[in-house]
Amino acid sequence: MRRLLLYLILGIGLVVFAYPFVWMGIATFTPEAEIPELTLLPSRWTLDHYRLVFERLPVWRGLLNSLVVALAVTASVLVFTSMAAYALAKLHWRGRETVFSIILFTMMVPFLLLLIPLYTLVVRLGWTDSLLGLIVPFMMNATGVLILRQSFLTIPRDLIDAARIDGCGELRILFTIVWPLSVPALVTVGLLTFIGSWNEVLWPIIVVREVQWMTLPQLVALFAVGGGAEGQLGPQLAAAFLLALPIVLAYLFFQRYFIQSFATGGLKG
Amino acid sequence: MGRGIAGIRLEQVWKIYDNGYVAVADVTFEAAEGEFLVLLGPSGCGKTTLLRLVAGLETVSRGTIRIGDQVVNDVPPRDRDIAMVFQNYALYPHMTVYENMAFGLKLRRVPKAEIDRRVRAAARVLELEHLLDRRPHQLSGGQRQRVAVGRAIVREPRVFLFDEPLSNLDARLRVEMRAELARLHRELGRTMLYVTHDQVEAMTLGQRIVVLNQGRVQQIGTPLDVYHRPANRFVAGFIGNPPMNFIDGRLERLNGLRFVGEGGHVQVPLAEAEWPNIQPGQRVTLGVRPEAVIPTTPERATVQGPVETVEVLGAVAHLYVRVGQTTVVAQVDAAQCPAPEQTAYLHFDSTRIHLFDAETGQALLRLA
Ligand SMILES: Nc1ncnc2c1ncn2[C@@H]1O[C@H](COP(=O)(O)OP(=O)(O)OP(=O)(O)O)[C@@H](O)[C@H]1O
Ligand SMILES: [Mg+2]
DSSP states (O other): OHHHHHHHHHHHHHHHHHHHHHHHHHHTTSOGGGGGGTOSSOSSOOOHHHHHHHHHSOHHHHHHHHHHHHHHHHHHHHHHHHHHHHHHHHOOOTTHHHHHHHHHHHHHSOHHHHHHHHHHHHHHTTOTTSHHHHHGGGSOOHHHHHHHHHHHHTSOHHHHHHHHHHTOOHHHIIIIIIGGGGHHHHHHHHHHHHHHHHHOOHHHHHHOOSGGGOOHHHHHHHHHHTTTTTTOHHHHHHHHHHHHHHHHHHHHHHHHHHHHHHHTTTTOO | OOOOOOOEEEEEEEEEOTTSOEEEEEEEEEEOTTOEEEEEOOTTSSHHHHHHHHHTSSOOSEEEEEETTEEOTTOOGGGSOEEEEOTTOOOOTTSOHHHHHHHHHHHTTOOHHHHHHHHHHHHHHTTOGGGTTOOGGGSOHHHHHHHHHHHHHHTOOSEEEEESTTTTSOHHHHHHHHHHHHHHHHHHOOEEEEEESOHHHHHHHOSEEEEEETTEEEEEEOHHHHHHSOSBHHHHHHSSSSOOEEEEEEEEESSSEEEEEGGGTEEEEOOGGGOTTOOTTOEEEEEEOGGGEEEOOGGGOSEEEEEEEEEEOSSEEEEEEEETTEEEEEEEEGGGOOOTTSEEEEEEOGGGEEEEETTTOBBOOOOO
C-alpha cells in the first residue's frame, strides 16, 4: 500500500517533468494544425517540419561547427583546468592561496561584464567570423579548476611521491596517475563544459555573422526569432529538438560518472 | 641504474618547514655501502622527513646529502637512483600488481623482455606470482606490502629507503616480513635506510642504529651499543622493554662513594675507580634495566618494598615493586617470583648500572 503510494507520487513527478519534453518530441512529427492541442497522439505522423528545417538551415554545417567548438573547448578545459588544479592541490609554491582566491573571484564576475572587453580583444586578433573566436575565450574556466582541485586533494601525497621516485615528471604524474584516479570529476567537468559550450548562443551571435561559421544553437535561435520558420511552431520545435539531442545522448552515456562525482563530493567546499 | 652500491652521507642537515618548524636539526650520519642502517625514534621526531630528504621529496634547508660521491641536494628524486617503500605502500590503485612493479622500469625505457624478467623474478622471491593480475584493492595488507617491496626491488637501485614498512601489519606477519627483509638485504647487498619507531625492528634488522629525538641525533651505534651503552637518558629510556628504571638522587660519601636516591630508600655503592667523572654532592639519575634488578636475600638487598603487580610472560615475569615514591621493575624467573603484597628484596647488579647527569641527561663515563 505504502509502495503503491510511493509509485504514484513518483509517477506524477515523472509525468510533470517528462511531459513537456515528450510532447515536444512528438510535436515535431505532428501536423502544424494539431500542435496547439498539446496532443500526444497526432492523427498522422509527418516529417514536414524537419524537411523545412533542413531546407532552410545548413544543419549539418552548424552541427559540425558546434561539435568542433564544444569538443575543442572541452578538451582544452580538461587539460588546462586539471593542470591548474594539480598545481593548486599538489604542488607547493609561494602565492598558491592567493592565486586560488583570484580564480575563485573570477567565478563571481558575470559574463556580461566581460562581453565587451572580450569582443574588443577578439576583433583585434582578427578572430571574428572564425571558430577560433568561439573557442579561445573559453579554453579555461574557474568552476573546472574548483571541481578538479577538490578531487585531486583526495589523492594521497605518497602516491604522487612514489611516481616521482619511479621517474615521472609532474605532467606525466598528472596524466598517468592523477587522471585515471579522477575519472568522475573529469567527466563532470567535461560534461558541464560541453553542455555550456553547446548551449552558448549570445557569444556566437556577437562574434559570428557569416552563416558558414555559425553554430547550431545560433542558427536555431536566428531561425526561430528571425522569421525563417514563417511563424510555424513545428519547424521551430524540430530545430530545438535537433539541438537538444546530442546533449541528451551525451548525458545518458556519461550519467553514471556524473552522479558518482556529485555523490562523492566532487563539488564539496 | 645498475651502478651498483653506494653509501649515503648526511652532513649537518637541517630541515625547517615553511611554517618555521624545525623537523631535522644538525643531523650527521653515514650509511656505509651495503649497510642496513635503521633510523629509530618516537613519533614526530623527524624520521620520515629525513627519509624524504634523502629521497629528494623535500629540499634541505642547510647541509649536504651525498649518495655515493655525488652531492644530491639539487638532484630530483628520479635521478637519485633510489627506491622507497612507503608506510601506506602507495601502490597505484588503477594498475595491476605487474604494472605497479613495471611502471618505474617502463619510464626508464628498460626493454620489455628485461622488465618481464625482473618483475617475474621479484614476484617469485616475494611469492606474488599468482597475484600479478590483481589490483591493489584485491590484496591483503601483507600482500600489498610485498608488492611495494617488489616495486622497489625491480628497480635495482643503489639505495633502498623504507618508511615504517611493517607498521600496518599484524604481529605475526610483521615477524615474517622482518625475516624476509633481512634475507633480501643479505641477497641484494644494497644500502638500506630503514625508518621505524619499533625498537624490536631496529634491534633485529639494523647493523647500526641512529637514535633520533626531536629532530636531533641522540646516538649512533650497533644495537648492542645503544642497548648497553646508551649515550643519554633518552636513549636509555627509549630502548628496552620494559624500559630502564630511573631513580633521581645524588652522590654521597658514606663508607665510600654511593648513590642515594628516593629519600634514602635506594642506596647503591659505587666503585670510585670505575667512574672517573663523578664527585660527591653531584646530582645524578641512576638507571638500571629490569634484567639487572635481581631478587636476593634481605641482607644483600639494595632496595626493598611491596610487590604491586606481577606480569607473567611465560618463562619470565615482570615484577613491579614499590620503592619510596616510585616503582622499580624487575625481570625475574617466573617460577620463583613473589606474590603481590609480599615484600620483595632486590639487588642492582653494580656492573650494569648507568649514571646520567641530572641536568643534561648525558651518560657519565664509566671505565671497564
Ligand atoms: N609539511 C610540513 N610542514 C610543517 N611541519 C611538518 C611537515 N611535515 C612534517 N611536519 C612536522 O615535522 C615533524 C616530524 O615529522 P615526521 O613526519 O618526519 O615525523 P616521524 O618521525 O616520521 O613521525 P611518525 O613516526 O609519526 O611517522 C612533526 O612534528 C610534523 O608535524
Ligand atoms: Mg613517519
